[in-house]
Amino acid sequence: MATIARAAGVSVATVSKVVNGRSDVAPQTRARVRELLLQHDYIAPVFRHSEAAASPTIEVQFAGDLKSYSAEALEGIMDAADDLGASVVTSKASLTTNWARDLVAAGRRALIAVTSVYTAAHLDALDRAGLPLVVLDPLHLPHSRVNSVGATNFAGGLAATQHLLSLGHRRVGYVGGPAMAVCNQARMHGYRAAMEAAGAPVPTDYIRPGEFKYQAGLRSAGALLDLDEPPTAIFAGNDEIAFGVIEAARTRGLRIPEDLSVVGFDDTLLARMASPPLTTVRQPIREMGSVALRTALRLANGEKIESHHIELATELVTRASTAPCR
Template identity: 80%
Template sequence: MRANARRTTLADIARAAGVSVATVSKVVNGRGDVAPQTRARVQELLRQHDYLAPVFRHTEAIENPTIEVQFAGGLKSYVAETLEGIIDSAADSGASVVISKASRAPHWARDLVSAGRRAVIAVTSVYTTAHLKELARSGLPLVVLDPLHLPDSRVHSVGATNFAGGLAATRHLLSLGHRRIAYLGGPATAVCNQARMHGYRAAMEAEGAQVPDTYVRAGEFTHETGLSGAAALLALQEPPTAIFAGNDEIALGVVETARVRGLRVPEDMSVVGFDDTSLARMASPPLTTVRQPLQEMGGAALRTALRLANGEKVESHHIELATELVVRASTAPPREATSAP
C-alpha cells in the first residue's frame, strides 16, 4: 500500500465480498458464527487488501483478546503441561486461547490476523527468519516457550535455568558416589540440550571425573532415544553406572532398556530425568528428575503475549524460571560402592 493511499476499511471488504460490515467484523475478530465459505472469501479479500485490524496499531488495550498457541510434533506430556499453564493464565486474564499445530502455509500469519488473533505463542516450534518476517509484516507479536534455538533478538521467549538443572542433576549423582556418569540428550543443536549438557560437564570437571566421548550422546527428546542410547551406553566395555537423561521421556527409555537387560534401577544403575512431567511421577520406580516449572512457564508466556498485544513494553526479551532437583527412587549409590568393605 502506498504511503498516501487510502487505508482499506471494513466497509470496502464488505462491499467486495457482498456481505455486511458486521459479518466482516466477525471474521476479523475470530467469531465462530460465520459460514465457512463466507469466512474464506472474506479472509482472502483481507489478504488481498493487506488489511490489518486497528487493534494492531496499539491505540488502546484489547478487551478479551485471542492468542494463538502453536506447537510442533505430538501432544506429549511436556506440551500438555505447558498448555495447561497457558490456559489457566488465559482464564485468569479474560483471554481466549486457540491451540493448533504449527503451520507453514503461505500467508499463515495474515490468516491468523484475519481470524482475530492478537499474538502467537510457539511451544517446541522452530521459527526461521522467513517466519519471523511474516509475523512482523502481520503485526503479530511472538513469544517462544522453551526455545530450541537461540531466538532472534526481536523475539520474546520464556525458558528455565537449564544449565543449573544439569549441574544439580550431575552433582546429585556424584554425591551418591557415581563417577561413570553418562549424558543422553536431545538434539545436539538445541539450546536447552546444550545448556543441560554443559551443566553436566561442569559438574564432572569440578569433581575431576572423566567424561569419555562415548559417554555423551545426542538424539531426540523421545522414548526411542532413551531405548537406543541406553543400549549403546550399556554395550560399552566400561558402561556407566548412572545416566543423566535430557528429559523424562528419554529417562523412561533408559529404565526400560535396563529392565530388558536384567538390570535393576537404581540398584544396578541410577537414572535422572529432566522436566518432572507426570511421567516421572508415574514411573516405576518414580523418577529422580529436574523440575522445570512447566505450568508457570506457560503462564509467563501468556502474560508476556498479552502485554505485547496491548503494545506494552516488556523489559526483558527472555525470562528464565528456576529449575529444582526432585529426588525420588531412581537414584542410589553405585553397586560397587555399597558392596565395598
C-alpha cells in the same frame, strides 16, 4: 489507504469503501483494490479494538507430537488466560504462505509457540501482520527479535550430575536431545561442568545426543550399557528419554536403582507415576506457560517488555530411581 489508492488509480474514499464492505463500488474496481490490499499484507479488521481488548484471543501452536510436557505447558497457559479473561485457541504449527495474516484475520492478538522453530522469513511475516510472538522453551539461542520463556537448563544439568556424584558415581553418562538444541547444550554443559569439577572422566562414548523421545533413550542407553565399561548412572535430557533408559536397563537384566541410577529432566506427571518414581530436574512447565501467556498479552497491548528472554529456576527432585553406587 493512500498507497493503495495511488496504485489502483482511485480515491482514498473508494479504498475505504472496499475495506469496510460498502456495496457502492464497481466490481472491477473492488477486485483491483482487494488484490492490492493482499499484495500489501493488509489485514481486514474482524472486530473493534475495544472488543479485542475486552476478550483477547491468543493462538498457541505446537510443533511435533503432543506429549505430557505439552499438556502441562498448555494447562499453565489456560490457567493464566482464565485469570486474565483471555481466550486460547490451540493448533499444530502449519506455516503456510499467508499463515500470519490468516491468524490476525481470525482475530488472534498474539501467538505462543511451544518448542517451534521460526525462520527470519516467518518473523518478517509476523512483523508485517503486527502479531506478537512468544516462544516457550526455545530450541535455539534467544534472539532479540523473539520474546521467549525458558528455564535454567545449565543449573539443572549441574544439579542432576552433582546429585549422582554425591552418591559415589564416577562413571556417569549423558543421553540427550538434538545436539544443536540450545536447551540440550545447556543441560550437557551443566553435566560436563559437574564432572570436571569432581575430576570424573567423561569418555567420548558417554555422551549421546539424539531426540527428546523414548525410542532415542532406549537406543542410546542400550549402546552405553553395552560398552566394556558401562556407566553406573545416566543423566537423561528429559523424562521421556529417561523412561527409554530404564527400559534398556530392564531388558539387560539391570535393576533401577540398584544396578543403574537414572535422573531425568522436566518432572512431568509421568515421572511421579513411574516405577520406580523418577528422580528428575523439575522444570516449572506450568509456570513457564503462565509467564508466556502474560507476556503475549502485554505485547498485544503494546506494552514494553523488560527482557526478550525470561528464565525460571529449575529444581532437583529426588525420588527412587537413584541410589549410592555399589
